[in-house]
Amino acid sequence: xxxxxxxxxxxxxxxxxxxxxxxxxxxxxxxxxxxxxxxxxxxxxxxxxxxxxxxxxxxxxxxxxxxxxxxxxxxxxxxxxxxxxxxxxxxxxxxxxxxxxxxxxxxxxxxxxxxxxxxxxxxxxxxxxxxxxxxxxxxxxxxxxxxxxxxxxxxxxxxxxxxxxxxxxxxxxxxxxxxxxxxxxxxxxxxxxxxxxxxxxxxxxxxxxxxxxxxxxxxxxxxxxxxxxxxxxxxxxxxxxxxxxxxxxxxxxxxxxxxxxxxxxxxxxxxxxxxxxxxxxxxxxxxxxxxxxxxxxxxxxxxxxxxxxxxxxxxxxxxxxxxxxxxxxxxxxxxxxxxxxxxxxxxxxxxxxxxxxxxxxxxxxxxxxxxxxxxxxxxxxxxxxxxxxxxxxxxxxxxxxxxxxxxxxxxxxxxxxxxxxxxxxxxxxxxxxxxxxxxxxxxxxxxxxxxxxxxxxxxxxxxxxxxxxxxxxxxxxxxxxxxxxxxxxxxxxxxxxxxxxxxxxxxxxxxxxx
Numbered sequence: 001x002x003x004x005x006x007x008x009x010x011x012x013x014x015x016x017x018x019x020x021x022x023x024x025x026x027x028x029x030x031x032x033x034x035x036x037x038x039x040x041x042x043x044x045x046x047x048x049x050x051x052x053x054x055x056x057x058x059x060x061x062x063x064x065x066x067x068x069x070x071x072x073x074x075x076x077x078x079x080x081x082x083x084x085x086x087x088x089x090x091x092x093x094x095x096x097x098x099x100x101x102x103x104x105x106x107x108x109x110x111x112x113x114x115x116x117x118x119x120x121x122x123x124x125x126x127x128x129x130x131x132x133x134x135x136x137x138x139x140x141x142x143x144x145x146x147x148x149x150x151x152x153x154x155x156x157x158x159x160x161x162x163x164x165x166x167x168x169x170x171x172x173x174x175x176x177x178x179x180x181x182x183x184x185x186x187x188x189x190x191x192x193x194x195x196x197x198x199x200x201x202x203x204x205x206x207x208x209x210x211x212x213x214x215x216x217x218x219x220x221x222x223x224x225x226x227x228x229x230x231x232x233x234x235x236x237x238x239x240x241x242x243x244x245x246x247x248x249x250x251x252x253x254x255x256x257x258x259x260x261x262x263x264x265x266x267x268x269x270x271x272x273x274x275x276x277x278x279x280x281x282x283x284x285x286x287x288x289x290x291x292x293x294x295x296x297x298x299x300x301x302x303x304x305x306x307x308x309x310x311x312x313x314x315x316x317x318x319x320x321x322x323x324x325x326x327x328x329x330x331x332x333x334x335x336x337x338x339x340x341x342x343x344x345x346x347x348x349x350x351x352x353x354x355x356x357x358x359x360x361x362x363x364x365x366x367x368x369x370x371x372x373x374x375x376x377x378x379x380x381x382x383x384x385x386x387x388x389x390x391x392x393x394x395x396x397x398x399x400x401x402x403x404x405x406x407x408x409x410x411x412x413x414x415x416x417x418x419x420x421x422x423x424x425x426x427x428x429x430x431x432x433x434x435x436x437x438x439x440x441x442x443x444x445x446x447x448x449x450x451x452x453x454x455x456x457x458x459x460x461x462x463x464x465x466x467x468x469x470x471x472x473x474x475x476x477x478x479x480x481x482x483x484x485x486x487x488x489x490x491x492x493x494x495x496x497x498x499x500x501x502x503x504x505x506x507x508x509x510x511x512x513x514x
């Protein structure tokens with residue numbers, strides 16, 4: 001379901017560029033660009049709508065160009081923008097000139113404070129990334145600030161609301177304020193909308209840099225705004241949040257405007273049009289989070305040419321961290337277990353044509369339910385597994401995935417967990433460590449798979465419909481490990497007593513494609 005494009009028209013910190021691929025695009029096509037700001041780097045995908053007789057299509061689209069770059073400081077806004085400029089510079093000009101829309105996804109709840117006049121990042125306001133937990137002690141931060149922020153949320157946020165998690169964007173906003181009062185000139189923006197606005201919608205500061213002529217509007221979306229408190233059922237900032245901000249002395253203007261993911265935000269700035277040769281009618285559309293974008297990409301690829309997903313389809317993203325989503329008929333939420341629901345547009349196919357996938361206009365609802373854990377593939381690098389070693393040890397006879405490992409690891413890289421339980425004190429468990437590297441690897445992979453299994457169990461316990469996934473598409477680097485796919489499938493089948501559950505590699509795993 002490539003709605004992020006359908007609805008529209010459907011540097012020194014950058015250290016490496018890798019694996020650029022450019023196909024032979026159709027000369028008459030329009031193109032759509034997706035950027036994903038991941039935990040370790042940025043990626044670009046450029047797609048075109050496939051012809052009706054093209055049997056290589058992925059959900060009705062072909063990828064004609066992809067590229068990636070890493071950044072040395074994952075929490076530095078300049079590193080993000082430098083990465084995007086690097087990717088744009090390496091993009092063939094004919095693709096840029098026929099681009100119709102641009103969409104940016106970023107890590108969930110990664111946010112910062114900026115001054116909208118000129119777009120300067122607020123002084124002494126370090127970016128708080130997706131894994132920033134306000135309950136963790138840090139040098140130079142008064143411990144009382146986290147207590148104060150948590151007290152405000154406890155007083156106002158509804159029970160089990162996503163904002164109650166200590167890693168939520170609202171927790172971070174209030175933590176900013178508890179450390180140093182937020183000024184009326186400051187605005188909270190998430191990673192994806194910061195990049196989209198800074199690069200594509202704002203012109204460089206000219207004369208009068210300190211005036212409203214240089215004011216920037218950082219427009220968020222349903223998905224990024226969820227953990228800031230946006231009411232995704234009523235599609236508005238809720239009264240309890242406005243009252244909370246009023247009591248603590250934060251002007252409600254700190255909150256961004258919110259649009260549906262994929263809806264038009266604005267046309268490109270004259271400066272970016274001139275610099276990169278974009279069309280003057282190219283637009284920026286509302287973004288999303290990286291895991292939601294990965295869901296879109298994987299489901300489109302797995303739908304047999306259809307971009308319309310079915311209830312019960314799930315996507316697990318196995319990157320540096322683990323994120324999982326399932327399409328449910330029902331809204332579920334529990335901050336104590338790190339579970340939240342993203343509103344998902346309801347589409348039905350109407351028989352073909354340029355607008356084959358349209359919103360129904362009915363009262364039917366669809367929700368992406370799930371969460372994001374801090375376990376993931378980052379631990380494999382921490383434990384110094386090379387690509388070659390991972391490949392060799394995942395093969396028989398080194399690894400038998402039909403049996404369980406005796407090691408019950410919880411493979412975090414550092415203290416703190418978000419899902420399937422929100423526990424800022426959760427400790428990594430990677431002991432005892434066997435002499436065999438193959439046995440150690442199997443134990444780690446099983447530990448991550450067990451977190452995934454427990455995650456799906458929690459969704460069912462909270463009322464997701466259906467109560468367990470039927471198809472689990474896998475995105476991210478972990479999807480390349482066939483043995484791990486089989487291990488995860490066995491564990492899910494055993495847990496839910498259903499031999500029909502399938503765990504497969506997504507044909508398109510990149511969030512930038514979604």
